Amino acid sequence: MGHSDASGLGAIPNATGTLTRLAYEYAKAKGIEARSLLKRANLTLHQIKDTSLRLNVPDQIKFLNLAATELQDDLLGFHLAHLPDLRELGFLYYVAASSEVLGDALQRLARYASIVNEGLALRYLGGKYCGVAYRYVGVSRYSDRHQIECFATIAVRLCRQLSGVRVVPTQVRLAHRRDDKCPEMTQFFGREIEFGADIDEVLFAPDIRGLPVVSADHYLNKLLIRYCEEALARRPTKRSPFRSSVENAIVPLLPHGKARADVISRRLGVSQRTLARRLSSEQISFSGVLESLKMDLAKRYLADQALSVSQVAWLLGYQEVSSFTHAFKRWTNKTPRQTRTQKAA
Numbered sequence: 001m002g003h004s005d006a007s008g009l010g011a012i013p014n015a016t017g018t019l020t021r022l023a024y025e026y027a028k029a030k031g032i033e034a035r036s037l038l039k040r041a042n043l044t045l046h047q048i049k050d051t052s053l054r055l056n057v058p059d060q061i062k063f064l065n066l067a068a069t070e071l072q073d074d075l076l077g078f079h080l081a082h083l084p085d086l087r088e089l090g091f092l093y094y095v096a097a098s099s100e101v102l103g104d105a106l107q108r109l110a111r112y113a114s115i116v117n118e119g120l121a122l123r124y125l126g127g128k129y130c131g132v133a134y135r136y137v138g139v140s141r142y143s144d145r146h147q148i149e150c151f152a153t154i155a156v157r158l159c160r161q162l163s164g165v166r167v168v169p170t171q172v173r174l175a176h177r178r179d180d181k182c183p184e185m186t187q188f189f190g191r192e193i194e195f196g197a198d199i200d201e202v203l204f205a206p207d208i209r210g211l212p213v214v215s216a217d218h219y220l221n222k223l224l225i226r227y228c229e230e231a232l233a234r235r236p237t238k239r240s241p242f243r244s245s246v247e248n249a250i251v252p253l254l255p256h257g258k259a260r261a262d263v264i265s266r267r268l269g270v271s272q273r274t275l276a277r278r279l280s281s282e283q284i285s286f287s288g289v290l291e292s293l294k295m296d297l298a299k300r301y302l303a304d305q306a307l308s309v310s311q312v313a314w315l316l317g318y319q320e321v322s323s324f325t326h327a328f329k330r331w332t333n334k335t336p337r338q339t340r341t342q343k344a345a
Contacts, residue, residue: 012241013118013138017047017055018088019150020063022080024048027067037066057119057139064146077146078185081153086161092116093158095228096213098221102163103130103209109158112228115235120151129170131203140247141200142297145176148200149185155202156189163211166190169204173197175252177315179306198252242278246286247293254294254317261286295331298324302340309336 020043027034035045041063047053068076086093092112096105103126110122110132119139125131132155134148152172159167168190178195186192249267253259264286265275279286294316301312313324328336 011138013057014054015057015060015117015119016090017051017053017060018084018090018116019080019147020055020060021048021051022084023064023067023076026080026083027071030071032067032070034067037063037070040066057117058143061139061144061147065143068146075149075182075184077148077150078153078188080146081150081157086154086158089116089154091224091227095221095224096158097162097215098217098224099162099213100216100218100221101209102159102167102211102213105162105213106130106132106159108225108228109155112232115228115231125201125203126206126209128206129203130206130209131169131171131201134200136244136248138241138244140244141175142247142251142293142300148174148176152200152202153185153188159204159208162213162215163208164214165211167204167208167211169202171201171203173199173201173203175200177301177304177307179304241282243282243284243289246275246279246289250290250293251297254297255315257317257319259290259317294327298328298331298336299339302336303343305340309340312336 024034024038027037038045038048042059043055043063047055064076068074073079092109092115095108095112099105099108107124110124113120113122114137119137121135121137123133123135125133134151136144152174156167156169170191171194172189172191173194175197176195178193181192245268246264249264250259253263261272261275265272268275270278276286279289284292298312298316301307301315302309307315309324310321313321316324318324318327325335328334328339332339334342
């Protein structure tokens with residue numbers, strides 16, 4: 001997006017928008033009026049058509065959520081990950097595909113992924129395992145499901161294509177919740193995914209590090225690494241919204257009743273005073289973040305018919321359903337059951 005290039009305090013992370021454009025074409029091919037979805041996600045057709053424009057990551061996540069609802073496809077991100085020729089990832093594919101061995105390819109994928117999507121920081125995991133862990137930067141993790149499932153699926157596709165071997169992860173852990181087993185995903189990954197984890201990661205056995213990359217090209221790899229390092233150096237220093245970091249720290253602590261300011265400040269490595277000051281600079285308080293987050297999560301969880309109202313209450317940190325019902329009625333003027341009934345209707 002044009003306004004994605006803003007830097008400084010509160011700058012919103014942006015991305016190349018490949019996934020948004022892929023989802024737009026997919027929805028259109030399925031007969032969905034995708035232009036109206038763009039508008040609801042604060043995007044324009046011009047931004048979709050002009051591939052040189054970068055899009056705000058929260059807008060991309062919102063568009064994927066809207067498209068999934070319209071398509072009635074709860075595995076949209078997973079399905080989108082199977083569509084493109086991996087070369088459509090551009091330089092990120094080629095810098096991995098020209099590496100000598102799979103371990104090097106994953107390290108380079110992790111190092112340079114933020115050039116493509118500023119909202120994601122990848123960390124290469126060596127030692128006991130070989131794989132990548134994903135961390136959201138300047139974006140609320142709880143708002144996303146389809147983007148992360150797409151990226152995890154592409155990571156496995158990439159490893160299999162580069163090595164020519166159907167490598168199977170030893171672990172796939174994702175932070176969002178799913179109560180269904182998702183046999184389609186299990187079949188692809190070769191194992192069940194752990195949902196509701198405290199981290200997003202895809203891990204393989206350590207011996208895959210030495211698997212030769214079938215398309216290795218030492219000279220091309222050297223050239224691409226130089227290009228990527230220059231691209232990293234040119235990126236402006238941004239301070240992403242602090243609120244999203246606070247939200248991402250709160251969500252896993254809610255069910256355990258530990259989402260307090262003192263605990264969150266320790267997790268973020270700041271004092272309580274600094275926590276309050278930085279949130280105040282974004283015109284909100286810790287209690288305001290907590291209240292707003294609980295309200296948003298309540299609506300998301302209630303939309304999942306597999307979760308009972310008592311389970312939703314527990315996930316939000318309420319010991320009694322009556323306390324949750326009282327809070328939800330204060331937020332929406334409706335009870336959780338009324339909201340769920342209206343949704344179903």
